[in-house]
Amino acid sequence: MTETPVDRYEDPHQRYSYRSTLIEQLRSGGGELNVGHVRVLTARTFGFCWGVDRAVAMVRDALEEHPGRAIWLLDQIIHNPQVNADFKEMGVRFLRGPFSESEKNESPDEESVVVIPAFSATVEDINMLNELGCTVIDTTCPWVIRPHRRTLKYVEDQFTTVIHGLVQHEETRASCSLIASQGGHYLVVADQLEAQRLCDVISGGMSRTEFLSGLPQNAYSDGFDPDQHLERVGTINQTTMLASETREIEAMVRDALQGRYGADEAQERFRELNTICRATQENQDSVAEMAERGPLDLLVVVGGYDSSNTKNLTRVGGGQFPSYHVLGPDAIEGGTIRHRSPETGEIVLTEGWLPARPFTVGFTAGASTPDTLLGDTVRAVLDAADLPMGTVVGS
Ligand code: SF4
Structure with a gap:
């Protein structure tokens, strides 16, 4: 076979x-x-x-298949210090992140092999690699691609994407950059407390200024205006969030839109997709x-x-x-x-x-x-x- x-x-x-x-x-x-x-x-x-097994195996294969060439990782391959340290010891270089210390003043060139981690990469990084012309090995987990596809649909239909995720997490950063690159808007909420503030601004119980000033850096897209961009909302989640919390947040946002627009109209203004892997x-x-x-x-x-x-x-x-x-x-x-x-x-x-x-x-x-x-x-x-x-x- x-x-x-x-x-x-x-x-x-x-x-x-x-x-x-x-x-x-x-x-x-x-x-x-x-x-x-x-x-x-x-x-x-x-x-x-499965996704981690696959990503780790792909880096090992890259080391075997490209002897003598510099192998770079954009950042940690997965979030485990031992696995990254093992690859560092095998000669893999890290462009950024906690394992990039010794190669601070170096960067990959067109002869390098660069590995995209299992979390995916931002559009800016993918463009940078394409311009460089190096060999790219993409270990992005197929489960991460699912929310990406859904965000593209939300942008096409002029829905703002609300991501249940962590602003600094590589997967969420990749989703945000994809949405921004298509001219769409996004908002990242980490937990029910942040979701409650979102619901308050949807229902008119919190001002636009108060809402925006309380958000963490990079939690929303450039030009995001709560008064304009929360009229149609689609949710996704970072693949690794707590499932029960995602369900709570989806219900909270749906209820807030129903409170503002009524049950029938809210149906047209709210979409959800559970993208936990x-x-x-x-x-x-x-x-x-x-x-x-x-x-x-x-x-x-x-x-x-x-x-x-x-x-x-x-x-x-x-x-x-x-x-x-x-x-x-x-x-x-x-x-x-x-x-x-x-x-x-x-x-x-x-x-x-x-x-x-x-x-x-x-x-x-x-x-x-x-x-x-x-x-x-x-x-x-x-x-x-x-x-x-x-x-x-x-x-
Ligand atoms: S998305 Fe899920 S299956 Fe894929 S690497 Fe992450 S935890 Fe593993």
């Missing part, structure tokens, strides 16, 4: 270099392991998604299922601090149990855990985080987290619970 590129990148063995025997044992054992006084659960789905949705649903399977005494979520889907996994429990978003095993030092607070976004140290014995701990990992990091974190938690490493197989 002929192997197409897609067949190849769907091959789960692409994740070979980040394999963890402990995680494989948990996967094959129904996501449960009892070690002494600790019951370890893992979510039904977690870790590298399947992996994000399944990972979030799996945490909810695991919480029911528990009950959980705590949840540990492993992934990069700037990974949107990882951050949102920490919020799925909605405060029913303590949830700790950690970078990996080094976050755990005995009775102290270093983690990102989902409320403030700050990195904090929490002492006395382990519950009374016996306890059930749930684990999950973001779509950009290698299995090895999750496996090592499971071991670090067991160590902190005074369970000898030898009681757990693998590494």
Whole structure:
């Protein structure tokens, strides 16, 4: 049978270099392991998604297929420090972002190979690469292209796109630049608080000036005027947002338009498309299922601090149990855990985080987290619970 590129990148063995025997044992054992006084659960789905596997494999292929040529990434390939550091060690250069330090004064030329990350790229970057004439490898995840297509339709029909997303996230920046390049308007809302301000300005309860002055930088398109450009609204979301929050925001905006124009007319003025990707949705649903399977005494979520889907996994429990978003095993030092607070976004140290014995701990990992990091974190938690490493197989 002929192997197409897609067949190849769907091959789960692409994740070979980040394999963890402990995680494989948990996967094959129904996501449960009892070690002494600790019951370890893992979510039904977690870790590298199809799009990340594919992007990582494409960079590896570029290194093999273009020996002797400079391989550049526009920015992080995915939001995981270890994976980016591994590529840096293999000789990949970073045009910008936290891994670009050593090549600050260099840039790609026409002989270079430049990789577009899984999040896609802005129109400005794509134009820059075309003008340069270098070899471009585009790892944009097909799930990211779906909201892009929808925004083009909104622009064509003169709807302003409201994006449930994070202004600084590469995927949302790419969506915004695409809309702007077509002469359309956009507004980015990060959460229900920002959506409420949008609803207030739609319903006339907040002035145009007050609304605009309270928005973060780059959250709206040049020339965006709330009085003119909120008469027809279409929503999309960054593929990795919290699904339940997106549904709330869509309902809030629909209700605000109904309040202003009446139910019949609002139908013509509002469109929605849930563009959360399947992996994000399944990972979030799996945490909810695991919480029911528990009950959980705590949840540990492993992934990069700037990974949107990882951050949102920490919020799925909605405060029913303590949830700790950690970078990996080094976050755990005995009775102290270093983690990102989902409320403030700050990195904090929490002492006395382990519950009374016996306890059930749930684990999950973001779509950009290698299995090895999750496996090592499971071991670090067991160590902190005074369970000898030898009681757990693998590494
Ligand atoms: S998280 Fe979703 S959108 Fe992002 S790379 Fe994975 S499948 Fe694609």
